[in-house]
Amino acid sequence: MNLKTAVVKESSKMKKIRVKAAVINGVNEDYQFEELTLGELYPDEVIVKMVASGMCHSDEALRVGDAAYPLPAVLGHEGAGIIEEVGSSVKDFKVGDQVIMAYNYCGTCPSCRTGHPSSCNQWTTLNMSGSRADGSHTFYKEDGTPVSNFFTQSSFAAHSISNVNNLIKVDPEVDLRLVGPLGCGLLTGFGTVVNGLKAEVTSTIAVFGTGAVGLGTLMGAKIAGCSKIIAIDIHDSRLETAKELGVTHTINSRTENLAERIAEITDGLGVNYSVDTTGISSVMKASIDILGIGGVTAPLAVTSNSLELNTFMDLVISNRSVxxxxxxxxxxxxxxxxxxxxxxxxxxxxxxxxKFYKFDDINRASAASNSGETIKPVLIIDESYRKDEPVAYQ
Structure with a gap:
């Protein structure tokens, strides 16, 4: 069976549900709005009418080719919406439920069964392959060309098919226009502190980069009871935001000597923990250099850059770890x-x-995120949602 025959055979199963979606057709191209057809709904899946979606750096990394991904694709993985249809085996969700969408996982491998679904044996296949585990797709172009799905979610679309494992049901009073970013960027930042690093009360932590993930990490550090919480960036405006969120110290690494300031803040001991959200090689190295004895760093960025280090001098001799x-x-x-x-x-x-943007302004929202003008753009996809409580658009 050739590829064209396979596409026709697969697409012949589809219900003809047409949806507006922002599509990336090639590396470093802008989002283009197209009308796509939804694929077949599987028994353990739902159709979600998207209300809003955050834009994350991971979307941008795929758009510009920092991480390889099969194109064309519908990106977006911080979605929030309302269930419109449920598959035949879905038991815990019903039509009309408000949901936030996160990542997919199998639910049956050892990692999933021991409470670590982000270490799922099938995580990459389910979230990063562009298709379901069986190779089928959830979006198609008019000519039957399959369009990749991201995170089993693809929230940059008016409607999307998602697996029940992606979903978190929320109360009806929750405003879906705000909470989508909790499904990825803010979840990542907060969880890195409390689950990944398991930061102790009174410990010290430094975070490189004050975007959404970095600020989520800093807020998590405050909740965890860290005694010294240090935000590091090159933009004073973002460092001011970090101060509003409760950090104890800020460092502009462009205008201040990083090593001297860390030594001053920590009485020469270095920090217990550091987190890098920039993905820049020199910054990732700096996140190790400022660690104290026994310190741990977590590099979080989706990046094409590498980290060079001397394992003995940078890690072993001071009992540090990555x-x-x-x-x-x-x-x-x-x-x-x-x-x-x-x-x-x-x-x-x-x-x-x-900051809120209309769905049609997705390219402008992306540019605002890249420039640092906006920390967390949220696209309002369904403008009819809570029309009596309007949001302020950028």
């Missing part, structure tokens, strides 16, 4: 409701990072 932490080692169905509660209590004020 920790890989994917998605904050979090169980989304447990962590996201906790973050919503912490937000209600004023302890996780992530609304200070968010």
């Amino acid at each position: 920790a890989g932490v994917l998605m904050g080692d979090s169980v989304p169905q447990l962590a996201v409701p906790l973050l919503i509660e912490l937000h209600k209590e004023g302890k996780f004020p992530f609304e200070k990072l968010v």
Whole structure:
């Protein structure tokens, strides 16, 4: 069977549900709006009418080719919406439920069964392959060309098919326009501190980069009870935002000597933990250099850059270590409701990072994120949602 025959055979199963989606057709191209057809709904899946979606650096990394991904694709993985249809085996969700969307996992491998679904044996296949595990797709162009799905979510679309393992049900009073970023960037930052690093009360931590993941990490450090919380960036405006969120110290590494300031803040001991969200090789190395004895660093960025180090001098001699932490080692169905509660209590004020954009302005929102103008762009995909409570668009 040739590829064209396979595409026709697969697409012949599809319901003709047409949806507006922002498509990336080639590396470093802009998002282009197209009308796609949804594929077949599997028994353990739902159709979600998207209300809003955050834009994450991982979307940008795929768009510009920092990480290889099969194109064309519908990106987006910080979606929030309302269920419109459920598959035949879905039991815990119903039409009309409000949901936040995170990543997919199998639920049956040893990692999943021991509470670490971000270490799922099939994580890459389910979230990064562009198709389901059986090779089928959830989006098609008019001519039957399959379009890759991202994170079994693809939230840059008016409707999308998602697996039940992606979903976190939230109460009807939760405003879906705000909470999408809890499914990835903020989940990653918060979880890295409390699950990945397991930062102790009174410990010290430094975070390189004050985008959404970095600020989520810093807010998590405050909740964890870290005594010295250091934000490092080259933009004073972002460092001011970090101060508003409760960090104890800020360093502009462009205008200040990083090593001297860390020594001053930590009485020469270095920090217990560091987190890099920039993905820049020299910055990742600096995140190791500022560690104290027994310190741990977590590099979180999706990047094409590498880290060079001398394992004995940089790690062994000071008992330092580098920790890989994917998605904050979090169980989304447990962590996201906790973050919503912490937000209600004023302890996780992530609304200070968010600016709203209309879906049609996705390329402008992407540019604003890349320039640093906006920390966390959120696209409003369904403008009819809560029309009596309008948001302020950029």
